[in-house]
Amino acid sequence: MKKAFLALVIVLAAGGGYWAGRGSRAPSVLDGSGEGAIVVSFGGEALRTSEVEARVRAMPEMARARLATPEARKRFVEDLARERILARRAEEKGYQRDPEFARRYAQELGSFYLEKELDEPERRKAPEDGELRKYFEEHQAELSRPERIRIALVEFKVPDPAARQKKLALARQTLSEARAGSKDYYAFGRLARARSEDERTRASSGEVGYASREDLEGGYGPELAKAAFDLKIPGELGGAVVESASALYLVKLVGREAAYEPRFEIVRDALAARLANERREADRKRFLDDLWKQANVRIDEDPLGKLELASKR
Template sequence: MSPALRLSTLAVLAFSVLALVGCERSPAPGQARVDLRHTRAPGGTPVVSWAGDRVTAEELRQRLEEMSPAQRERYQTLERKREYVEGLARYELLVQEALARGLQDDPEVVAATKRALVSRLMRARLDDALPPVSEAQLADAYARHREDYVRPEQVRLSHLFLAAPRSDAARVAPARETAGKLLAEARALPPTDFAAFGRLARAHSEEPRTQPLDGDLRYRSLEELARDFGPELAEAARLLVPTGPGTLSGVVQTDTGLHVLQLTGHQPALNQTLEDVRTALSGRLAQEQRARAWTEWLSELEQRAALAVDAAALARVHVDLNAPVRPASGPAPGTLPAPFPSVQVTPP
């Protein structure tokens, strides 16, 4: 099969027409007249012709230059070039036949045409119109989100705490005995069964902020742990890191009481400069810019067209769950394309 015959049928779908040649009167809203002929560009030397149209040497040269050198190698002989232009012509004859049969009004063709038009509109409105991300925008975004790129080492712990101030020896001794028993229970659990350790903490911990959270301390730096719970706990956490999540500490004494710790997560220190994250950050800002511009422009289009939803009429539309499924007549509701689906932008 020649390369021309392998061309995507989207070329037909994307430019379906109501007539081959437009007339003077403008089409009504929702209708279109598109000239699909090669002769819409005047001049040139025809290399293949058929009723009402032709391909010129100039167009053929352009098509060949769009190919890679390896592909062009195939068309060095007259026979191969003839095969190619005849393929182009046969493709156009199929387009004419489709139009003669009125297939431009087929729901599938109309739906594909709409998708192609909206896709091209998006490129024209966003890719071609929006300025690139500036250095000032990059620097500002890096400063606002610096904690995403520069942060100290962090650990996540769950702890079981027994209140026994270091200065109160009468309370420390029995609390240490209890802590030892609870530590033995914890060591009997599967190392990565964090939920099991959490149930133990919820049942026995005496730290009111974390007990309802199954003892979870969330991610904190070692400095934060030392500040909030004491340097002994921070040092115990540092020693747990090399053996990985699930590791248990011994009984750790701090000024306020006794802790049994389990390491549940670890994040190494991060120190990325603006240059380190330039490409990713620029892409992220470009996505946000595209999404914001698209949302704002859609809002303008809605206002210009006086878009209105009749809630009363909409409420009367019955959704029959038992009706048989009909063949699809177009794209499903809610298929409006987004510049980047992962970016959420609040409409203005």
């Protein structure tokens, strides 16, 4: 009887020591406050249904779909328990005070603060229709697109009058060859690769990507832009050598793209996303600037300049 009583005292003392140790432990962010039935218990702790469900909701849709079977769910809660056990052991070692961990913790916590205090409320404030229409009117010009054409060209550079006279004859001869091969789709491209002095387009058989009249004027001059836009049918070859201040051109129309004027109903959703993003960025800057002022940040340039930043060999 005495032996049984002594054994009971030892068990109670051990249990009391364990719970006393747990009770004296400093508060931790790992201390859960879940609700519902206990799903898994370990080392005097437990994860309840609300905590497990919260972790599931945070998972991507495809990952959640993989939890359909009882075996998969069991592995999932085992992983959660293993994660918590390892984290508790890390706390016992004091690893949460490691400088590298503190740095990563500060980064994550700062991002989490911005997400909760700024980004989440902003996402709930969808732009209203009137605001979107005003934004559309203000940005309609940049949303529009002028008529564009795609051309191929052969260029001869003429830096002086003597070169112009000499190369004009070569340009006219090349134009005659282009006309003779007009039924061969690739003939103009071969001439461009062989004779064009425009390094930007020679490798692409003389082709220039879709460009507006303004683009061509800026890149090659108003003479070429006018001659190119005067061509109407894809495949049509310019009837004469085009002369500009510094070059001679042969030009062929490859494709034409009509001007685009956006309709509000078509671009509404894209505008809503763009406006929301711009507003969020502006609010974020304002939010961070206010925090910076409230923190009264001061930088001492003297110790800053004496920091040991380079590694010593």
